[in-house]
Amino acid sequence: MARVEIKIGGFGGQGVILSGYIVGRAASIYDNKHSTMIQAFGPEARGSACSAQVIVSAEPIAYPYIVSPEIMIVMSQEAYTKFTPELASGGVLITEEELVQPHNLRKDVKHFSIPATRFAEELGKKLVVNIVMMGFLTAVTNVVGKKAMGQAVLASVPKGTEELNVKAFEKGYEYGVEVMAGGVPA
Template sequence: MSKTEIRIGGLGGQGVILSGMILGRAASIHDGRHATLIQAFGPEARGSACSAQVTVSDVPIGYPYVRQPGILIVMSRDAYTQFVPQIHPEGILLYEQDLVQPENLPAGVRAFGIPATRMAEQLGRRLVLNIIMVGFCTGVTQVVSEASARQAVIDSVPRGTQKLNLDAFQAGFEFGRNLVVAPSPVAP
């Protein structure tokens, strides 16, 4: 019985919520597990703080909020500062390395950085940063299967942008997979 809590934090406009949607969709529709997505719902707007909470589980999910993320994905310094105190003592931190410099991390936390913004720019669209992070998360944590994540990307992005987004996913996925070989998912 495995349950993983994921927190994704960044700025409005970075695609934080969509990345949560993709992970949730991959887990609950394509992997056949259970997933609950909660969006921080407030006066968020482009450029201000934004976060999503995803719980992935083999059994139905009761309490819907994320309290101690086993996986923390941050795309802004503010999100890092805000959420790193919540991370599971043996959790995994995934961060955009040009935007976030991790410090004072608990000893058991494993941290993996990726220059996702630069990679997105190389692909031609800075907007696909979030999809690179989804690929990175999939490659490092395997919280969702690669095939399911890929299908969820296709389901979730506008028509005509699938190839670009799949390329972004692939870039993040390979970057992550090269950093780590098949770690066991964290079960808080």
């Protein structure tokens, strides 16, 4: 596996930064890879744009900043507008179906959409939308293995929420497997 650059964008309160942390942790601690994570957010605690930049590599990482992400997850319209021009040609774009209305969708990227907010609400807690997205990311890319990502989720979420977060991860993963098998449109 070569160096893979991932950018996760959304607004404060969606767990964007935690998502980046989970991907990095999954890669470096549980999947025997190297990773870095850089975060950026506005001055407000919730509601402002934020992003996490993660690099995963089989080799040590000399430069920790992303240049042109191959994988991008966006969970808000603002993140879509602001960040998608950075996505590498041939890259993977994952959008939250209910919060992002793609416009001027590039023909040179593979686009996946998931109703992660709806799935999180069905599980009883909208706050696990990011974990649903992590499950989906795991299923539609080969950046980090399922077992490693699951372990990172368990190690990273608040105590007492493990069962809910495992369900959220599995829901996203199962949906991703269905999409990849052609059972639901991407």
